[in-house]
Amino acid sequence: MPKKRRLATAIALVCALTALAAPGTAWADPAPKPSATPQDPPRTLDEVSRQIDDLYRQASAATDAYNLAEEQTEQQSAQIVRLAQEIVLGQEKIRRLKDQAGATARMQYRNGGLPLGAQLMLSGDPDSFLNGADALRRGQQAAQGLLGELNRTQADLTAYSKDATAQWKALEANRVKKEAAKKDITAKIDAAEKLQSQLKEQERERLAELERKKEFDAQNAWLSTGILKDIGGSASEQGKKAVKFATDQIGKKYIWGAAGPDTFDCSGLTSQAWLAAGHPIPRTSQEQWARLPHVAVKDMRPGDLVIYFADATHVGMYIGDGAIVHSPRPGRTVTITGAGSMPILGVVRPDK
Structure with a gap:
């Protein structure tokens, strides 16, 4: 043959x-x-x-x-x-x-x-x-x-x-x-x-209010620790590129398993942002937590990834001033929220 x-x-x-x-x-x-x-x-x-x-x-x-x-x-x-x-x-x-x-x-x-x-x-x-x-x-x-x-x-x-x-x-x-x-x-x-x-319209509105209040209270509690006084690092050149890519996706829908260009899940957004910055990283939030260098929360800088929950099942990108950009969950879009609005497991730095 x-x-x-x-x-x-x-x-x-x-x-x-x-x-x-x-x-x-x-x-x-x-x-x-x-x-x-x-x-x-x-x-x-x-x-x-x-x-x-x-x-x-x-x-x-x-x-x-x-x-x-x-x-x-x-x-x-x-x-x-x-x-x-x-x-x-x-x-x-x-x-x-x-x-x-x-x-x-x-x-x-x-x-x-x-x-x-x-x-x-x-x-x-x-x-x-x-x-x-x-x-x-x-x-x-x-x-x-x-x-x-x-x-x-x-x-x-x-x-x-x-x-x-x-x-x-x-x-x-x-x-x-x-x-x-x-x-x-x-x-x-x-x-x-x-x-x-199964909820009525008023109940759905009330549910949305409850969720917003939960995030607001969690962020306020995080900020009340004075954490922002310690956080003041400047982004690296690659970090700036990653932040720009991630924030450019604001408004795009969350779809599980998606990594762009029109839809993203949480780790799809962060992995593609760092790929666009010329520094490929693992695809999933759990692998990002397991394989990327860890830094203290007080030392984080724009471009770093904030990993959430004890099982590392969510990730957002720190953009400064106590905020992250992330793709939250089904039915939501890429948005900016407080870095402390969810339980923080830790922070990783792709370009350390």
Whole structure:
């Protein structure tokens, strides 16, 4: 099979499998409300608010799992393509080596089937014998080298094959993870939206007020610690570019799993902002927290990422003056809010 055809076939198989793998708490309102779910139905607007908050938090955690599986799937697909290319090249190399070995065998056959050493012994010419002995030594070395290279190439092909098999299995495992996370995300968002849809218009307005008050109170409590007196760092040049990109997206819709250009989830916004600044970072908020350098909250500067909640399921970008830009949750748009409006886990600096 021609080289280009074999490579195209290998990549086609990769593409086929890749296609299989491919997408706040508030103060209490005593008025009773209709049941939203068969389990623990909320009775007050405050309980509705907490339940909706919890559902979106769970959806956010599932979104991180989905995004991580998606990122790993892309890496594994690229690795499989590379391995397929290596296998094709290795097969071509083995073919050339075997052709060389065949040429040597055919030459020996033309010389009567006798090895070169035997031919020299029977020549009866001392000078020819001495010259031929040197040629014989070089020929033996070449043959040994040919055999060694053939064995190494075959070993490489075996290793490539094993690695490709492992990557296929990992790819399939991530496909399963993605599908499970997708179902979980959809279920949680649907449940939250169902709760909201069962509220009357006045109740929805009241719910929005409760959420705004929660954020306002949390931000005020954070600022009352005097934290802004300590925060005064200047953004790096890359940080300025990241902040500009993120703030340019204000007003665009939150869509889970999205990383632009028209919609974003929380970590999609921050990862794309730093990519635009020329400094790629991990895709998910949990990976950003796990893999990027940590800095103290008092030392943060514009462009740094503020990670929220104990499970690192939300992230925003600090833009100065105690504020962040972030993509909050389904039904919302990219916006600016107080850096202390949610429980801060910590701060990371991509370009430290």
